[in-house]
Amino acid sequence: MSELKVYNSYSRQKEVFTPITPGHVGMYVCGPTVSGESHLGHARPYVTFDVVFRYLSHLGYKVRYVRNITDAGHFEEEGREAEDKISKKAMLERLEPMELVQKYTNLFHWAMEQFNTLRPSIEPTATGHIVEQIGMIQEIIKAGYAYEVNGSVYFDVKKYAASHDYGKLSGRVIDDLLETTRDLDGQEEKRDRADFALWKNAAPEHIMRWQSPWGVGFPGWHIECSAMATKYLGSKFDIHGGGMDLMFPHHESEIAQSTICNHEAPVRYWIHNNMITINGKKMGKSYGNQITLTQMFSGDNPILEKAYHPMVIRFFILQTHYRSTLDFGNEALQASEKGLRRLWDAYEHLKKLNWEETSPVNDEQDKKVVRLISEFDEFMNDDFSTAKVLANMFELVSMINSMKDKAIAVSSISKETFDLMQKQFTVYIEDILGLKSVTEADSNKLQGIMQLLIDIRKDAKGKKDFVTSDMIRNQLAKLGISLKDEKGGEMSWTIE
RNA sequence: GGUCCUUUGGCCGAGUGGCUAGGCAAAGCUCUGCAAAAGCUUCUACAGCGGUUCGAAUCCGCUAGGGACCUCCA
Incomplete structure (x- = not known):
């Protein structure tokens, strides 16, 4: 069998996957910010990395999959808004911040369940790791790569870049970053434009606040992931995943923080999924074109011609490679709906077929089936090409249906091949791709x-x-x- | 403005220098009491213009379009 190769965003090429600790894999994926409801775009990374998680487990690795819940609230650019997103919304909705966060966390979990994604091994919250974040910031200050100003702490990017490759992951040129002249409030506190906050002093109206060595405040945007990943996966771990839009500045900053704190680059393989677009444009809050997951499931959005079953959406996502953009469209979704139905029906038929020797084995057909089945592994090993696995499955669907209709004999392929097909179909459809029936469980x-x-x-x-x-x-x-x-x-x- | 990516048939999408991916839609046929499925067949595309090559959708250049990041973003 071929070896697993993954595309590493850091090196920009496919690399053979070798875990740091044989037999084990540590994987961290950036989770949702629970200040609002998840939309279709958010489904992509969680389905993508669910398949990665499932496939690595299938290969026999013991995987620790850590996916955080960002419940501390990220801020807009420093000072532009006096309060962070969560606290602002909390006031509008007259809810306790944690009540709001809990509500959207529950909703997120519900949606993930609809998509049949496996629960992560650990799902740490940012608010539950304030102590670790403060500890990490102290380490960075001690190492001389951060400075305090008025109760806030900033990371010294210029100093870091002098001896490290800041910008490599996202293809950024440090000089450009330093020279960009954008006028923003709070900017004067920083020594340099490219510096980012590790800890922010909390204004009185800021509801989410914690005591720290620098006064009352709240953690910066990037530090939570570094702190939690380090705590649960160690200073160096195998895979870090997330959306491409997080490469800069989030992941770039994570690398910088962790490298200073832990004295080594934190991640072996960076894996980034591409965006879901709508009319060619990224789906996102700032574009006002997002369709929430509850709307997708209910059809309650003017853009939607109908409701779409979560499995249809999962299938839709898996029909394309995770590093390509995927354009939303009713026609495309409906094509997925029909395709999934056809695939699933054939799968149900396959499970019921019995092999009986009624005709000689057709060598050509037998070899074709063996090839199509064995390619499942090859395709997955080639940077998780779920689209190709599905294409092969559809090639087998016609044959399965012909067998069901008795147009061709089941024994036109050998017993071994037939058993292999039944087994691999189940393993791939259910265990690896994580699909399940769109109809209610039959009692x-x-x-x-x-x-x-x-x-x-x-x-x-x-x-x-x-x-x-x-x-x-x-x-x-x-x-x-x-x-x-x-x-x-x-x-x-x-x-x- | 800077950096990077992308452009595949009616739609969604794989894709590697040579061998019609696949799904949906459409048309025809077969099966069938009628349906519905299903099977078979047809539709053979790679933005444009040059170049490299025996051979390019796949490599290079230019032109045009689209997009992402540079600010919160999956």
């Missing part, structure tokens, strides 16, 4: 009732009593259950 009672109706209908059809047989099918259709006659007099049903 035993429902199964029994449906079997009864099918028996009655078969009987009616046998007597050419089409009035009865059509009535059964039509009535079921009204309930959203479609009954289909299969070749050979069998019947199958699906819930719409």
Whole structure:
């Protein structure tokens, strides 16, 4: 089997993945800021890294997956707003800050569950790690790379850049950053324009505030990830993931902070997912074009022609490579909806097929199936190419359907190949891609009732009593259950 | 303005120097009491202009369009 290769944003090339500690993988992914509701764009990294998590686990690694909850509130550019996003909204909604944060955390968890993403191993909150953040800032000050001004602490980027590669991850040129002349309030506190806050002095109206060696304040934007990643994954860990838009300044600053504090670069492989766009433009709050996840699921947004099942969205995301932009569109979503249905139906049929020797093995076909199946691993190993895995699956869908219709014999492929196909389909669709049925779980009672109706209908059809047989099918259709006659007099049903 | 990315058939999207990805839509056919599915077939595209090459959607250059980051952002 080929080795896993991942595209490392830091080196800008695919590299063979080798964990620091054999058999184990430490992965940190930037989580949501729970000051508002998640939108479609937010679904992408969490689905993407869920598949990474699942695949690494599938390969046998013991993965510690850390994904934070940013509940301390990031600020707008220093001083532009006297209070951070969370505290502002909290006042508008007349809620306690933590109450608001809890509400959106719950909503986020609910949405993630809809997407069938696995829970991270650790989901630390920023507010729960103020002590660690303060500790880290103290280390950086001690090392001489941060300075205090009026109760705030800033990281000295210029000094850091003199001996380190600040800007390498995001392709930034340090001189450009230093020379940019943008007029912003609070700027005069910093020694340099490129410096960033580690700790901010809290204005009296700022609700979220903590005691620190520098007075009452709150942590800077980037320090939480550095502190929590270090605490749970160590000073150097394998994978750090997040959206591409976080490369600068967030991840760049994380590297700087952690490198000074821990004396080594924190991350081995940086993995960044691309954006979801709408009419070619990034979906985001500042563009006013975001569709929240609850709207996606309910269809309650003028842009949406209908509601989309979470699995359809997950499938939609997996049909493209994670480093490409993905353009939202009703037509595209509906294509995914139908495609997923077809894939899933074939998968259900495959599970029910039995191998019986009724014909000689067709070598050519057998080899084709073996190839398509074995490529699943190859594609995943090539920087998680879920789109290609799905393409291969669809090539097998036609064959599975032909077997179901008895147009070709199941034994036209060997027993081993058939078993391999059944096994790998399950492993890939369910365990690795994390897809599941879009219909409600079928209860035993429902199964029994449906079997009864099918028996009655078969009987009616046998007597050419089409009035009865059509009535059964039509009535079921009204309930959203479609009954289909299969070749050979069998019947199958699906819930719409 | 700076840095970087991108441009694939009606739509969404893979993609590597040579071998029609795949999905959806559309058309035809087959199967079928009728439906619905399903199967088969058709539609063979790579922004434009040059260049490199035996050969380029894939490499290089120019032109045009789109986008991201530089400020919170998945």
